[in-house]
Amino acid sequence: MKTLKEIAGKLEKLNVDEYALSYNEEEASQVKFANSKIVKNGYELSKDIGLFVNYKKRLGVTLIKSFDEKDIENSISALINFVKKTEQNKEFKGLSEGDFRYKELENCYDKKFDDIDEEDAVEEGINIANEYAEKAAGIFDKYKGKSYLITSHNIEGEEEYTKYYYSIKSIKNEGSGYDTFCSRIFNRKLIKESALKASKIANDSQKPAEIEEGKYDVVFGMPVTNILLNEIANHACMFNVESGLSFLAGKLNQKIGKITLKDDARLENGFNSCKFDDEGTPSGITIILDNGILKTYLHNYSSAKRNNMQNTGNAGLIIQRASNIVLEKGECEEGDVNDIENGLYITNSWYTRFQNYRTGDFSTIPRDGIFLIKKGKIEKAVKNIRITDNMLNLLNNIEKIGKEIKQMKTWEADIPVMSREILIRNVNITKPKI
Amino acid sequence: MEEVAEYILNLLKENKAGYCEVRAEKVKSNSFILKNSNLELGESSINIGIGARYTINGSLGFLAVNDFDKTRIKELVEKSIRLTKKCQKKSENTGFGESDINIQDYKVKQDKKIEDIEPSECLKILKDLDNIAKDAEGRVFSLYTSLNNKYFVNIDGSKIKAEIPRIGGMYLFILDNGNKSLQRKFDFGASGGWEILQGFKLNEKILNEVNALKNTLNRGVKLKSENMDVVLGSEVTGIAVHESGGHPYEADRIIGRESAQAGESFLNKDYLGKQLGSEKVTIVDDPTIENGYGYFLYDDEGVKAKRKFLMKDGIVNDFLHNRETAFAMGMKNNGSARASDYNKEALVRMSNTIMLPGDYNEEDIIKDVKKGVYIKNFMEWNIDDRRWQQKYVGSEAYLIEKGEIVKPVISPVLEITTPAFYKAIDAIGKKIEYSAGDCGKGEPMQGIPVWLGGPMIRLRQVHIK
Numbered sequence: 001m002k003t004l005k006e007i008a009g010k011l012e013k014l015n016v017d018e019y020a021l022s023y024n025e026e027e028a029s030q031v032k033f034a035n036s037k038i039v040k041n042g043y044e045l046s047k048d049i050g051l052f053v054n055y056k057k058r059l060g061v062t063l064i065k066s067f068d069e070k071d072i073e074n075s076i077s078a079l080i081n082f083v084k085k086t087e088q089n090k091e092f093k094g095l096s097e098g099d100f101r102y103k104e105l106e107n108c109y110d111k112k113f114d115d116i117d118e119e120d121a122v123e124e125g126i127n128i129a130n131e132y133a134e135k136a137a138g139i140f141d142k143y144k145g146k147s148y149l150i151t152s153h154n155i156e157g158e159e160e161y162t163k164y165y166y167s168i169k170s171i172k173n174e175g176s177g178y179d180t181f182c183s184r185i186f187n188r189k190l191i192k193e194s195a196l197k198a199s200k201i202a203n204d205s206q207k208p209a210e211i212e213e214g215k216y217d218v219v220f221g222m223p224v225t226n227i228l229l230n231e232i233a234n235h236a237c238m239f240n241v242e243s244g245l246s247f248l249a250g251k252l253n254q255k256i257g258k259i260t261l262k263d264d265a266r267l268e269n270g271f272n273s274c275k276f277d278d279e280g281t282p283s284g285i286t287i288i289l290d291n292g293i294l295k296t297y298l299h300n301y302s303s304a305k306r307n308n309m310q311n312t313g314n315a316g317l318i319i320q321r322a323s324n325i326v327l328e329k330g331e332c333e334e335g336d337v338n339d340i341e342n343g344l345y346i347t348n349s350w351y352t353r354f355q356n357y358r359t360g361d362f363s364t365i366p367r368d369g370i371f372l373i374k375k376g377k378i379e380k381a382v383k384n385i386r387i388t389d390n391m392l393n394l395l396n397n398i399e400k401i402g403k404e405i406k407q408m409k410t411w412e413a414d415i416p417v418m419s420r421e422i423l424i425r426n427v428n429i430t431k432p433k434i
Numbered sequence: 435m436e437e438v439a440e441y442i443l444n445l446l447k448e449n450k451a452g453y454c455e456v457r458a459e460k461v462k463s464n465s466f467i468l469k470n471s472n473l474e475l476g477e478s479s480i481n482i483g484i485g486a487r488y489t490i491n492g493s494l495g496f497l498a499v500n501d502f503d504k505t506r507i508k509e510l511v512e513k514s515i516r517l518t519k520k521c522q523k524k525s526e527n528t529g530f531g532e533s534d535i536n537i538q539d540y541k542v543k544q545d546k547k548i549e550d551i552e553p554s555e556c557l558k559i560l561k562d563l564d565n566i567a568k569d570a571e572g573r574v575f576s577l578y579t580s581l582n583n584k585y586f587v588n589i590d591g592s593k594i595k596a597e598i599p600r601i602g603g604m605y606l607f608i609l610d611n612g613n614k615s616l617q618r619k620f621d622f623g624a625s626g627g628w629e630i631l632q633g634f635k636l637n638e639k640i641l642n643e644v645n646a647l648k649n650t651l652n653r654g655v656k657l658k659s660e661n662m663d664v665v666l667g668s669e670v671t672g673i674a675v676h677e678s679g680g681h682p683y684e685a686d687r688i689i690g691r692e693s694a695q696a697g698e699s700f701l702n703k704d705y706l707g708k709q710l711g712s713e714k715v716t717i718v719d720d721p722t723i724e725n726g727y728g729y730f731l732y733d734d735e736g737v738k739a740k741r742k743f744l745m746k747d748g749i750v751n752d753f754l755h756n757r758e759t760a761f762a763m764g765m766k767n768n769g770s771a772r773a774s775d776y777n778k779e780a781l782v783r784m785s786n787t788i789m790l791p792g793d794y795n796e797e798d799i800i801k802d803v804k805k806g807v808y809i810k811n812f813m814e815w816n817i818d819d820r821r822w823q824q825k826y827v828g829s830e831a832y833l834i835e836k837g838e839i840v841k842p843v844i845s846p847v848l849e850i851t852t853p854a855f856y857k858a859i860d861a862i863g864k865k866i867e868y869s870a871g872d873c874g875k876g877e878p879m880q881g882i883p884v885w886l887g888g889p890m891i892r893l894r895q896v897h898i899k
Contacts, residue, residue: 029517032877034691037526043514044498044777045506046483063479065500075480082464082478085553091472119520126524137693139877169694178694243469244572244608245617318467318475350697351816355827355845358572358608358615367697367819384823386816386849411695411877430847432823433897434854 001158003067004049004150007076011053011152014080018054018095018152020279020317023047026145031118034137036126038119052278052317053079054095057088059318095279096301096311097153102275102282106268108184110162113144116186121166124188125195129170132199133177138168155280163271165409166191169368170198174208175381177201178223178348178368180408182271182416201347205369208383210431217343218387218427219373222419223410224349225327227364230413231352231391232261233322236288236296237314238303240357247360247391251294257395260330261289263298265313265323271407271416272323281313283323291330292395298322324407325417333400337423338376344429345371345378349387350412360391363430388430397425435460436585438502439484443587445511446488453530454488455588457734459776464553465578468560471568476553483776486511492527493518494758498777531761533737535590540731541597544627548579548599551628559631563605566640569648570607571615577603579628592736598729600625600883602870605640611651616844617813618643618829620669623727623870623883630725643811646830650842655833657846657898663806664848664858664893665799665834668867670812670826671789671888676871678852679717680787682821683744683752684770685759692781696875697819700852701750703763711748711856714792718743719754719770721785727870728785728884730772735780737769744787748856756782774880781876788887792862799861799892801837807846807898808832808839825849847899858896863889 004021011019030042049064049072060083064075110116122140129136143163150156167180178201179194220228235246248256265283267273274283279301287295299307300315314320338345352364364387371378402421409416439458446454461481467474483500495518499510560575567573579601586594602623609616620639624630666674682699686692720741721730731739735757743751755763756771759782772783800808809828817824831843850858868887874880 031517031521033524034693035526035689038493038521038524039526039528039691040494040496040779041514041517041521042496042498042779043510043517045510046498046500046777048500059473059475061475061477061479063481065480065482067501079478082476082553086466086476087473087557089473089475117520118517119524123524135690137690139694167694171690171693176693239469239474243574245574245606350819353814353816354617355814356608356615356617358610358617361814363814363816363825365816365818365823384818386823386825388825388847411879412874430825430849430899432849432851432854434851 001148004148007072008150010076016053016055020052020095020149020151022050023148024145026143028141028143029118030139030141031122032139033122033126036130036135038122051079053083054092055080055083057092058083058086059089059092060086091306093302093305095151095153096281100155100280100282102157105266105273105275108269108273109160110185112186113162116142118142121188121191125168125191128192128195129168129199132196133170133172133202136168136170141165149276149280151280157276157280159275166194168194168198170195170202172202173206175202175205176368177205180223180410182407182409184269184271184273201369204371204378205381208370208381210384211372211382213430215426216429217340217423217425219337219343219345220422220424221345221347222406222408222421224346225419225422226408226410226417227349227352227413228394229261229325229327229417230415233263233325233415236298237320238297238299238307239319241297245357247358248294249358254294255292256289256294256392257292257398258331259289259398260287260291260328262287262326262328263314263322263324264326267324267326270324271409274323277313278315278317281311281315283313286312322415325415327401327418327420329401332398334403335400337400337402337421338373340373340423341375343373345373352412362391363388385429385431387427389428394424394427399423399425439585439587441504442484442486442507442511445508446486447589449515451488451490451589453589454486455586455735456484456486457773457776458484458585460583461580462549463578463580466556466560466576468564468575470573471564473557481775485776485778487779489528490515490518491522492529493522493525494528496779528758529761530757531767533590533757533767536592536594536732536736536738538732539595542599542625542729544599546628548601548628549581551579563636563640566637567607567644569609569644571610572608574606586734586736588736594732594736596730596732598625599627600727601631602727602883609647609651614651616647616651616829618647619813621870621872624725625727625729626725643830650830650844654842654844656844657807659899661895661897663803664896664898665803665806665808666891667810668888668890669869670809671891672869672886673812673815674824674826674855675717675789675888676784676787676884676886677817678821678824678855679745679789680719680784683754684782685753685755685763686782688753689759689762692875695877700820700822705750708750709748710750710853711745712859713748714862715745715748715856715859716743716790717745717787718790719784719787723786726786726885730785733769733771734773735771737767737771739769742768754782754784756780772882774882778876778878778880781880783875783882784873784884786885786887788866789862789889791864791866791889794861794863796863796865796890799863799890800834800839803834803837806834807843808834809846809848821852823851848896849899850896854896855893858893859891860894861892863891865889
């Protein structure tokens with residue numbers, strides 16, 4: 001904090017109109033496994049200072065990774081010289097102002113962090129996969145860090161955090177299954193649960209068959225729900241809406257399906273929970289979809305002011321970002337999502353790409369176990385399909401959501417989601433003819 | 435930085451590392467984002483740090499730091515080694531095999547140094563491009579320059595110094611006629627000085643693409659689902675070659691090391707020597723192509739880079755290897771180890787992956803099509819995690835009848851398996867073009883600069899939707 005204050009003093013002498021300064025220090029370890037063996041461990045210490053300046057409405061950022069007094073001095077003067085040679089951001093309305101008091105987060109720092117044995121945790125997952133499937137691959141990450149923020153509006157904040165992330169893919173013959181979790185407090189039970197779930201899917205999907213393309217009722221497994229909700233959260237960010245590149249643009253106060261979706265930056269044990277956003281606005285809960293009605297986009301101070309809307313505390317100083325996404329049933333039925341006559345259960349997916357960000361036309365490819373469901377029961381494993389549909393269609397066709405909830409982020413969709421299984425009617429499934 | 439790198443190498447040697455290497459990097463970069471004519475932000479940063487990789491009794495450890503205080507570094511190395519030793523009992527027996535010792539210092543030549551380019555010059559380029567696309571309702575443009583200085587040293591005695599400047603960027607715009615909208619996104623990039631920017635011909639390209647999308651919005655038709663000939667423009671060939679002619683050949687996927695992240699491959703050693711595509715098809719990965727976005731002369735294990743023939747005359751010929759996978763598979767390493775940042779481990783990666791040109795004029799490729807579609811460029815694409823089935827959806831595309839382009843087509847879809855794709859190719863153009871990509875792999879995700887390239891190609895009688 002002392003270094004940040006010294007930098008702040010320098011910035012004020014340089015007549016910078018506004019600034020936000022953050023310091024982050026982190027210790028991270030990782031154990032990666034494949035073929036039921038540990039293939040790499042990683043250990044990293046990092047620290048950096050992020051600096052945002054508004055100099056006569058010319059905006060600039062820099063990352064300082066060298067902490068010599070001289071290097072810091074050089075970085076500041078280089079940024080100011082750089083910014084002077086750019087242009088004004090005519091749409092920028094300033095940084096968050098206010099006499100903020102930050103409330104402590106609940107269950108977001110694990111005092112037992114140093115006692116958590118990465119290798120031991122990984123070994124437990126591998127042993128389960130070896131017993132119930134054939135082999136396993138995945139990762140276990142641990143993070144511990146602290147961060148400080150000060151801005152030109154007399155905002156000062158600090159927080160400490162611990163984080164965990166685990167993923168496992170179990171493999172048996174041609175079948176595979178995946179599960180994952182993330183948290184702030186370590187819960188050993190989740191390793192076992194994930195390994196068992198991934199192994200069961202692997203077992204059940206050993207001999208996948210081809211099916212015809214067409215419309216199916218589809219149960220989205222939790223990782224697939226995570227992907228869908230990540231896209232909704234990203235498209236709710238005001239930068240994308242203002243760019244004209246969001247399928248949620250122009251839909252404010254309109255009804256899109258039935259679910260309730262929140263961004264909860266203060267979520268207990270929430271992977272991305274924080275006391276304040278990147279400009280110091282205190283964190284809170286934002287309802288994005290309320291029983292299907294789009295209530296707001298995600299804002300920072302500037303985008304909210306520019307659009308006469310409420311700041312939701314989602315800075316990113318230019319591009320807003322969601323914190324922890326929470327799915328609630330809204331007007332949907334909550335219960336057994338597999339209770340369908342004829343449909344598919346898709347346990348995982350990846351490679352989600354848009355043909356048109358504005359209309360929401362996209363496709364994503366299921367990976368790991370996919371199953372045909374007949375009369376509420378799994379009939380067989382299937383393969384080589386693709387979800388080719390439209391995001392608004394999917395949202396409108398969500399009918400039921402499962403009761404079980406798990407916090408996760410996935411390889412390509414890294415906004416943590418309190419995810420559930422969901423049933424979506426009439427999903428368009430395509431596949432190659434040859 | 436170099437002295438600290440040597441210090442870490444010595445610490446690892448003292449701790450009886452079987453193999454060890456240290457990579458120090460300093461990346462100076464500037465970047466700009468323009469949204470609907472408004473400059474959102476400029477960034478100017480220096481990213482600096484050191485990463486090291488080592489084995490102790492076959493257990494592989496990686497550490498990274500950007501604090502160069504030697505006492506702190508010593509503590510970090512000791513902590514890392516404790517974890518590596520702890521992982522030993524469950525560890526793969528990782529080996530790095532034999533390798534040449536290389537001592538080199540190389541720089542990419544710059545006629546006009548990117549570090550001398552004023553922000554105002556970058557902004558002028560972005561503003562001009564934005565102005566050309568002003569009929570598009572939503573527009574995002576970005577431009578960045580980076581100068582990457584690397585110092586690599588390993589236990590074998592290799593020492594590599596490299597300086598690689600890069601320029602890259604992206605444009606994305608959407609055109610709307612009230613009833614429907616169409617989008618276009620393109621990534622450009624190369625290594626070299628400021629002068630390489632001219633080679634992208636962005637003004638001309640964007641103008642043509644805006645007009646083409648307007649034409650498609652006004653006159654475009656949807657295709658019926660049927661079999662027909664398909665002509666793919668260079669950009670589509672490039673992405674297809676990257677996705678299904680490059681990724682499946684990465685040996686770390688083949689041995690399952692990336693299984694839970696970027697996936698595996700349908701290929702294995704049994705495929706070597708087998709015909710997978712038409713005999714006209716040859717695919718190479720070549721880091722040494724001058725100005726390539728994925729250019730390097732020595733990889734991130736200090737191994738000399740070279741052109742690798744992945745598919746030769748339609749036959750599976752070779753895989754992409756680093757020292758670890760070559761050792762694991764008992765094959766010859768071909769210098770394909772890359773890391774995106776100092777704090778990431780080097781994985782098996784592509785560089786500039788291209789289909790080699792053939793002997794057809796582009797006009798002749800189209801002239802010999804009775805009924806077909808020409809997909810010049812694309813928006814949406816994806817492929818499964820074993821690289822078996824893929825999809826490309828056209829952005830600018832045209833119906834071909836009796837050898838003539840007759841009208842624009844809206845979003846034609848090619849959804850096809852990998853063998854079917856490469857077997858259907860019967861004509862390959864003479865002219866090669868490149869686009870840039872930020873290829874993702876690893877966990878944490880490593881986005882790495884690559885070129886995707888190829889000529890116009892023709893596929894006979896494949897299914898189009």
